[in-house]
Amino acid sequence: MSMKKGRIKKAFQDPYQRMLLGNDIKKFALTILQIAIIVGVCYVILSPVIGMVVNSISGDKDAYNPMVFIFPQYPTLERYKLVMLRMDYWPTITKNVLYVLTLTLIQVLVCSMVGYGFARFEFPFKKLLFGLVVVMIVIPTYTIKLPLYVTFRNFDPLSIITAIKGGPINLMGTPWPMYIMSLLGCGVRSGLYIYIFNQFFRGLPKEIEEAAFVDGAGMWYTYFNIMLKNASPAVITVTVFSLVWQFNDSFFSNLFLVSPDIVISKKISTLASVIANEDKILNVTLQELYLHAGIILVLLPIILIYLLLQRYFIEGVERSGIVG
Amino acid sequence: MKKKKKRLSLMRKRMFAGYLFILPWLVGFLVFYIRSIFQTVQFSFSEMSMDAINGGYTLTPIGWENFRYAFLEHGSFKQTLTSSVMNMLVDVPLITFFSLFMAMILNKKFPGRAIVRAIFFLPVILASGAVVDAIAMGEMMMQGGVSGQMQEMEASASSAIAFDIDYLISMFMNLGLPAKLLDYITSAVGRINDIISMSGVQIVLFIAALQSIPSSLYEVAKIEGATGYETFWKITFPMVMPHIITNVVYTIVDSFEQSEILKLADTTTFDMWNYGLGSVFSLVSTIVTCIILVVVVGFIQKRTFYYN
Numbered sequence: 146m147s148m149k150k151g152r153i154k155k156a157f158q159d160p161y162q163r164m165l166l167g168n169d170i171k172k173f174a175l176t177i178l179q180i181a182i183i184v185g186v187c188y189v190i191l192s193p194v195i196g197m198v199v200n201s202i203s204g205d206k207d208a209y210n211p212m213v214f215i216f217p218q219y220p221t222l223e224r225y226k227l228v229m230l231r232m233d234y235w236p237t238i239t240k241n242v243l244y245v246l247t248l249t250l251i252q253v254l255v256c257s258m259v260g261y262g263f264a265r266f267e268f269p270f271k272k273l274l275f276g277l278v279v280v281m282i283v284i285p286t287y288t289i290k291l292p293l294y295v296t297f298r299n300f301d302p303l304s305i306i307t308a309i310k311g312g313p314i315n316l317m318g319t320p321w322p323m324y325i326m327s328l329l330g331c332g333v334r335s336g337l338y339i340y341i342f343n344q345f346f347r348g349l350p351k352e353i354e355e356a357a358f359v360d361g362a363g364m365w366y367t368y369f370n371i372m373l374k375n376a377s378p379a380v381i382t383v384t385v386f387s388l389v390w391q392f393n394d395s396f397f398s399n400l401f402l403v404s405p406d407i408v409i410s411k412k413i414s415t416l417a418s419v420i421a422n423e424d425k426i427l428n429v430t431l432q433e434l435y436l437h438a439g440i441i442l443v444l445l446p447i448i449l450i451y452l453l454l455q456r457y458f459i460e461g462v463e464r465s466g467i468v469g
Numbered sequence: 470m471k472k473k474k475k476r477l478s479l480m481r482k483r484m485f486a487g488y489l490f491i492l493p494w495l496v497g498f499l500v501f502y503i504r505s506i507f508q509t510v511q512f513s514f515s516e517m518s519m520d521a522i523n524g525g526y527t528l529t530p531i532g533w534e535n536f537r538y539a540f541l542e543h544g545s546f547k548q549t550l551t552s553s554v555m556n557m558l559v560d561v562p563l564i565t566f567f568s569l570f571m572a573m574i575l576n577k578k579f580p581g582r583a584i585v586r587a588i589f590f591l592p593v594i595l596a597s598g599a600v601v602d603a604i605a606m607g608e609m610m611m612q613g614g615v616s617g618q619m620q621e622m623e624a625s626a627s628s629a630i631a632f633d634i635d636y637l638i639s640m641f642m643n644l645g646l647p648a649k650l651l652d653y654i655t656s657a658v659g660r661i662n663d664i665i666s667m668s669g670v671q672i673v674l675f676i677a678a679l680q681s682i683p684s685s686l687y688e689v690a691k692i693e694g695a696t697g698y699e700t701f702w703k704i705t706f707p708m709v710m711p712h713i714i715t716n717v718v719y720t721i722v723d724s725f726e727q728s729e730i731l732k733l734a735d736t737t738t739f740d741m742w743n744y745g746l747g748s749v750f751s752l753v754s755t756i757v758t759c760i761i762l763v764v765v766v767g768f769i770q771k772r773t774f775y776y777n
Contacts, residue, residue, distance in 0.1 A: 179574050186571070187588050189665050194591065255493050262490025266483050274491065281502055282722050283758050285731055285751050287738070289505040296501070329497025337719060339494065341674070344715045348681065348708075364486050378677040385673065389594055447594055448587060455583045 201225070201438035208430050224438035231419050232412045234442060241392070241409045242446055244320060249387040251327040252338060253380060259330050260342025261368055265354070275343075282336035286396055293400060297322040322401040333394050338383045345379035346372065381457050392447050413439050512748035526744075535749045543746075545733070550754060553728035557761065560667070561720050563657050565713060568668040572675030573705070586676070593669035667723065671716045678712035679705070707774040714769050721762055730754045 195215070204219030228234070263275050300306065301313035316322050326332045330339065353375060357367045373380065398408045405411040412419075416439045417432045426432060488495075513535055515528040539546050575586055641651050657664065682705065690700045725731065731754065738747025 179577075182571075183574065183585055186665055187585065189662055190588055190591050194595070259491045259494040262487050266487025266490065267480075268484040268487040271487070274495070277498060277502075278494070279718070279762060280506075280755075280759060281498060282718070283725065283755055283762065284502070284506070285726070285734070285755065287735060288509050288748075288751055289501060292504040292508060293501060326497070326501070328493060329500065330494030331497035331501050335494070335497075337722070340718060341715055344711045345681070348711045364483075368490075378681050382673055382677040385590075386593075386670065393594070444594055448591075451590055451594075452583060452587055455586060 197437045197441060200434050201441055203434065205431060208434060224435050225442065227420070227424065228416065228435055228439045228442060231423060232409065232416065232439060232442070233406075234409075237406055237409045237412065238446055240407045242450075244407045245388055245391045248323060248327050248332065248391050249384055251324065252332055252335060252387045252391075253383055255328060255330045256335055256338035256383065257342045257373060257376065257380065258368070260339045261346050261372060263339070264343045264346035265372075278336050278339050278343075281331070282334075282340060290400060293322075293326075297325075297401060316401075318402045318404060320401075320403055320407060323397060323403065326397070333390050333397060334386070338387065341383055342376065342379055345376045349375055377457070381454060385451060385454055388450060389447055409443055413443055509748045509752055512744050513752050515745060517744040531745075535745045536753075539746060539749045539753070546730075546750065549729045549733050550757065553725070553730040553754070554757060554761070556728065557721055557724040557758075559653070559656075560664075560724050561717055561765070563664055564668045564671060564720050565716055567664055568671035568716065569675050569709070569713070571668070572672050572679055575672065576676055576679045589672055590669055592666035593673075595666075667720075670719060670723070674712060674716055674719070675709065678709045682708045710769070710773045714766055714773065717765055717769065718762060721758065721765065725754070725758045728754075 199215055199217060201224050202220045202222065203217030204221045204223075206219050207217040210218065259278075263271065263278070297316045299313035300316045306312075306314055316325075323332065327335070349372070353371060354367055357371050362371070393410060395410060395414075397403075398411060403411075405415070413436070417429075417436055420426050420432060420435050426435070511528065514532060515530045516534070517526050517528055571589065575582065575589065638651065638655055641654075642648075686704050686708070687700065690704055695703065730750065734747050734750035734754065737743050737750055741747075
């Protein structure tokens, strides 16, 4: 305390010390402002989530008690237990995460490859083709509903399947349409990922590739071992987006009739009626509480995966620092 | 002579490699998208009649009739299109700058950063597909204690914001700021909730962009004695410029996907079974969005600095 006082006193006498003190105050004010902004924005984002968490742990009596706010009087984990049972939680979530991870891996590989192709190679019609990528991003998804359905209902590329099995096969109800779409760079928001990768590769210095070329690296080696590692912030970003959007996708999973045993978010939409039928909970307010518990259970793995990937975000900094 | 030939062959090789790299996407686009684009165009120029008994449909070509109807007779198409486009143009700069600002704050080192970043990413997780459906369905059915609580929370939140706006408006009116600018800012403040939930993706993209800036540049700036302001405009801003384009593209597309015009097209097509008119709506709005994209991106691209 006395030391601080002494410092302030000294600061008013010595101009250099005064400047340092001024900087300190400025820094402090900025920090306060930043904390205020972060806390404020976090509140706006979190308030509905907090509401959902509170609902999912409040007991039957709390549901109708207008005095209950934030802290339920009769907290219970009953909702989670029942919802886990009815959604067949652990097996479903494991299959779902595996399914989503596979698709994400495919998406990252294919989209980065296409993005690299557009960013670093010169070929005829490049501008036109890249324009088509943008068209693909913009085009409303429901316009491709019908052709997609027809293609996968009677799946027969180049009549190969007819030659082997004697007729087109029906891929509806299997995860295969999704795998094929992702492999061909047309999965959930693939266009956007191609765009992100393209922008990232364009932003990287060309010298890296030239050095690799001089050292005798082939194009594929350069792409896999050098460029992909340098674009690690983009890789992480796309991985995160792809995971989340694939996990939450309802358009394609509904269109291809993918089984609810692999896509847990489908079970959310039927959860209320399942609980009404199986457990005779017909009160809609209580169903609502179960639904919120279900939503939290479904979102939890994605949030955990995001937190895990967070670390690599930070690693990306160091690496790009060396390269630049 | 020999040297020239060799260089040519390298260029050719790179050309083929380029095609090889984009090949998967090219096949996918040709198989899945070309057909649907063709089909949409075909629908928009014809009248479709469903065969209710046997299934299937027949198309009768009617030329520009659907377009004529959409632009000259339909009650709300033009208004919806204009308001959707206006919303898009208003949102883009707001969201871009807000998310760049937030990304710069989140890129600094502070305790609890991982958790804060996760929170900022929550809107992206919450705002898609089945969860939104479930929440909307839940809200429709809500009544009693829980619903009362939710409504109360919403009401208190919105009244707090309304108070702020009135206060701000009177304060800035006294300062003599132009009313149009004030309207823009106050509407932005009022919609802060929407803006935050719409910028989750952009913030993540910007964080990645900020991290791809070589730290040596900042070291040099520090040694040379640049201020924070100078560092931002001379290093950070030019270096994230290519990613601003990505963000603007995403924001425009996202705003288009959630726009009223697309909802109108969707209900016209799948609720009223008017495939012709619905196709016209989606075709026209897609073309308009593409034009906006090309103009905006072209405008920014001219001012963009690429590393090479």
